[in-house]
Amino acid sequence: MKTIIASFQKKFFYNIELGKIHNDIYYCKLNFNYEEYHDRLFKIYKINYDNSLIKYSIKRQAEYLSGRFCCKIIFDYLNDSNQVLSNHDKSPLWPKGFVGSISHTDKNAIAIMTRNVLCKLGIDIEYFDKKKILNYEHLISNYEMLLLKSHNISYKLSLLISFSAKESLFKALYPQTKIPLYFDKMYIYKIDISNQKFYIRINHIYVGIILPQLEFVGHYILENNLLTTFIIC
Structure with a gap:
């Protein structure tokens, strides 16, 4: 069902796994530490900070960062500089030419993504x-x-x-x-x-x-x- 491309560790993130579900559908999953979170991590990991996050809990901010970082790992693998932003309703805003889905729970996050814009993807953990x-x-x-x-x-x-x-x-x-x-x-x-x-x-x-x-x-x-x-x- 899946092919693992790479796995690695970072300080805030660990057990990072990048892989494929199908030929053109990629996934990234990881664990993260709430205890290590601070908003400077957005700059460190080059993730755009959504100003609306300031009103949310540390837990919610850590989850947001982790889901977007999963997406960034896939973009980096594809040599693409895009990022996933947010719509007004807080759903993910996928860049042109991509569709995907993000989920997180407890200290886990996962993202799934493809360049096949005719495809519809949904993932949950x-x-x-x-x-x-x-x-x-x-x-x-x-x-x-x-x-x-x-x-x-x-x-x-x-x-x-x-x-x-x-x-x-x-x-x-x-x-x-x-x-x-x-x-x-x-x-x-x-x-x-x-x-x-x-x-x-x-x-x-x-x-x-x-x-x-x-x-x-x-x-x-x-x-x-x-x-x-x-x-x-």
Whole structure:
């Protein structure tokens, strides 16, 4: 599923991994230290500082820096000087000729990117906390709950895959739709454990919005209690 191109360490960032998912789709993931954060890191790592960050917590600023640094590593590998800025709604503003997606949780960040502007990408990472995961139950229908409980993996992991998959699908489609896709209007109808795939369907018509399709296939990876889901369409 992926090919690792490089891995390296820095002071604030560590376990940095750059690779490919497909021939023209790159990813970068890393860990970061909240304790080491200060806003001078933006200048050190040559990341544009968004002035709106000043009103956010240190945690949020560290996450923003880490996600953008993931993107910078991919740009550097491609010998491109572009950066990912922010739209007014705080979603990533991708430079012309690129599309991608960013996610972060706890002390982890990841970005996925391609030059294929016809492609739609969505990625999400979530920490698998068995105690907190049940908080997501209100985001699924009774029907989806029955489907998730029928899969040959734990219900809690299925529930987290469902939540994360919907985040990934939202991110993949938002640049086109510019509206929130309601989580209770999507559902996972199949999880393929052997190939680590999930199948998700949108069962709602959004007035004035033309979706590219209503059914999507995505992938998931669970490593060291960190779940990654991504959709390429």
